[in-house]
Amino acid sequence: MPCNKLRAEFLKNLDESLLSPLPPFRRLSHGQIREILDLAHPLLVAQGHEVFCEGMSAERFYLLLDGHIRVERINAAGDRVVSLHIPPGQLFGIAAALGRNTYPATSVAATECMTLWWPLSLFDGFAARYDGFADEVHRTVGHRFEEMNSRVMELATQQVEQRVASALLRLTRQNGRQTDTGIEIAFPITRRIISEMTGSTLHTVSRLLSTWERGDILQSHRKHINVLDPDRLEALSRPDAPL
Amino acid sequence: MPCNKLRAEFLKNLDESLLSPLPPFRRLSHGQIREILDLAHPLLVAQGHEVFCEGMSAERFYLLLDGHIRVERINAAGDRVVSLHIPPGQLFGIAAALGRNTYPATSVAATECMTLWWPLSLFDGFAARYDGFADEVHRTVGHRFEEMNSRVMELATQQVEQRVASALLRLTRQNGRQTDTGIEIAFPITRRIISEMTGSTLHTVSRLLSTWERGDILQSHRKHINVLDPDRLEALSRPDAPL
DNA sequence: CGTGCCTTTGAGAAATATCAAAGCCTGTGG
DNA sequence: CCACAGGCTTTGATATTTCTCAAAGGCACG
Numbered sequence: 001m002p003c004n005k006l007r008a009e010f011l012k013n014l015d016e017s018l019l020s021p022l023p024p025f026r027r028l029s030h031g032q033i034r035e036i037l038d039l040a041h042p043l044l045v046a047q048g049h050e051v052f053c054e055g056m057s058a059e060r061f062y063l064l065l066d067g068h069i070r071v072e073r074i075n076a077a078g079d080r081v082v083s084l085h086i087p088p089g090q091l092f093g094i095a096a097a098l099g100r101n102t103y104p105a106t107s108v109a110a111t112e113c114m115t116l117w118w119p120l121s122l123f124d125g126f127a128a129r130y131d132g133f134a135d136e137v138h139r140t141v142g143h144r145f146e147e148m149n150s151r152v153m154e155l156a157t158q159q160v161e162q163r164v165a166s167a168l169l170r171l172t173r174q175n176g177r178q179t180d181t182g183i184e185i186a187f188p189i190t191r192r193i194i195s196e197m198t199g200s201t202l203h204t205v206s207r208l209l210s211t212w213e214r215g216d217i218l219q220s221h222r223k224h225i226n227v228l229d230p231d232r233l234e235a236l237s238r239p240d241a242p243l
Numbered sequence: 244m245p246c247n248k249l250r251a252e253f254l255k256n257l258d259e260s261l262l263s264p265l266p267p268f269r270r271l272s273h274g275q276i277r278e279i280l281d282l283a284h285p286l287l288v289a290q291g292h293e294v295f296c297e298g299m300s301a302e303r304f305y306l307l308l309d310g311h312i313r314v315e316r317i318n319a320a321g322d323r324v325v326s327l328h329i330p331p332g333q334l335f336g337i338a339a340a341l342g343r344n345t346y347p348a349t350s351v352a353a354t355e356c357m358t359l360w361w362p363l364s365l366f367d368g369f370a371a372r373y374d375g376f377a378d379e380v381h382r383t384v385g386h387r388f389e390e391m392n393s394r395v396m397e398l399a400t401q402q403v404e405q406r407v408a409s410a411l412l413r414l415t416r417q418n419g420r421q422t423d424t425g426i427e428i429a430f431p432i433t434r435r436i437i438s439e440m441t442g443s444t445l446h447t448v449s450r451l452l453s454t455w456e457r458g459d460i461l462q463s464h465r466k467h468i469n470v471l472d473p474d475r476l477e478a479l480s481r482p483d484a485p486l
Numbered sequence: 487c488g489t490g491c492c493t494t495t496g497a498g499a500a501a502t503a504t505c506a507a508a509g510c511c512t513g514t515g516g
Numbered sequence: 517c518c519a520c521a522g523g524c525t526t527t528g529a530t531a532t533t534t535c536t537c538a539a540a541g542g543c544a545c546g
Contacts, residue, residue, distance in 0.1 A: 433523090433524065433525090434524075434525065434526095435523095435524080445524085445525085446525095446526085446527085449524095449525060449526060449527085450526080450527080452525095453525090453526070453527085465524070465525085466524080
């Protein structure tokens with residue numbers, strides 16, 4: 001269990017090298033990282049539990065040390081839409097950078113997650129004081145914006161098959177783990193969740209995955225997906241490739 | 244350079260009061276606004292012309308003084324998707340705030356547009372020096388992010404009728420002009436553009452508008468749409484309201 | 487060792503796109 | 517001043533994608 005190891009690290013007081021390779025802190029001295037760590041609060045979140053909810057007052061910002069976070073929203077009719085999966089090493093809950101004082105979406109631990117958080121009041125200070133932090137926050141916002149934009153494009157112009165293929169590819173790229181036969185999505189994921197990522201239904205997703213499994217594009221079993229042939233999946237995801 | 248002379252002339256004639264009520268400059272003194280104006284370049288964009296294109300190096304940021312900007316992207320298959328309409332008084336082309344060095348989308352003048360622009364190199368200085376500017380940039384990014392998010396939700400969970408109703412409501416709220424019978428969208432807009440905003444087709448949009456016109460929810464003629472009964476449109480836009 | 491989620495698959499229904507055609511404005515150039 | 521071209525709009529008929537409904541088996545966890 002990686003998290004147990006991390007908990008051990010906490011006991012011996014969080015090594016600076018945990019943060020120093022991460023983009024928001026890359027340009028900082030060990031002394032600065034020590035300062036930042038001393039202000040941080042560790043928080044372990046069990047699988048399936050919420051870190052914060054849409055609409056909550058945004059009193060903290062977070063860094064994901066280990067695990068995977070799923071970002072989701074629910075509309076008035078109760079339909080859930082999954083916006084994003086956040087891999088380890090990234091900041092999240094950075095509503096402050098969007099000029100907001102509430103969180104725009106809900107964060108759920110897709111696997112057990114080790115996080116650090118700081119009170120929002122420190123955010124501006126970090127941005128002003130630590131070289132590269134503000135830049136990285138902007139870049140993160142920019143990436144998520146870009147991702148949002150791509151989703152809109154896909155939803156507006158592509159068919160379900162292409163959208164599901166794109167979603168799987170994105171998951172393998174951003175949240176994948178190399179296996180000896182392919183790239184596996186690094187957290188448990190159901191047909192239902194994929195349908196919530198793609199504006200589809202679990203039935204349609206199930207049919208697609210079955211077809212792709214018969215074609216040796218991927219293997220799937222009970223919340224696990226291992227992509228064997230990303231190139232073929234990529235071909236299926238292209239706007240002009242029906243078959 | 245005669246051009247510089249003209250520019251100086253133009254900017255001298257621009258009254259500080261043109262900028263002082265706008266959110267990014269609201270907290271500034273007239274002296275500060277004068278400084279900002281003296282650094283600005285005016286640009287008049289004819290209807291239908293592009294201000295900048297997706298992928299271009301982001302060397303400027305803009306303020307829209309008058310007119311309406313349409314933000315759009317084109318996918319690999321050539322399908323156009325309209326992301327946003329920007330009303331007068333807002334900043335745009337603020338890729339810098341997203342940690343990008345290229346524009347993420349294309350901006351087209353939906354009506355003739357009066358804009359000011361500044362070289363990107365001034366952006367960080369503005370943010371650091373002028374109280375409220377950075378905040379307002381963040382808020383603007385936050386609003387656009389929020390809007391993007393709503394679009395994803397709508398596309399993923401709602402039917403075309405509801406999406407078109409939502410799109411029209413948003414246009415009336417953000418880009419509307421009060422008339423004696425209702426609220427008119429303040430720039431020419433075709434069925435095709437509405438379909439590109441909603442991931443639909445011009446045929447379906449045309450059928451919906453015809454139906455709504457028969458029901459006295461709106462009036463429409465040749466690129467003009469006047470919403471007579473926003474409440475009924477709002478009801479049609481709700482996730483659970485099929486009829 | 488049952489209960490609840492996860493998954494699969496079939497059949498039919500519904501929403502919406504596509505194809506096709508025609509009328510209508512509007513601005514342009516003769 | 518008129519005629520025409522090109523984009524805008526409407527509407528019908530048909531096709532297709534994808535959802536909805538239905539049912540059943542499997543796996544995991546308490």
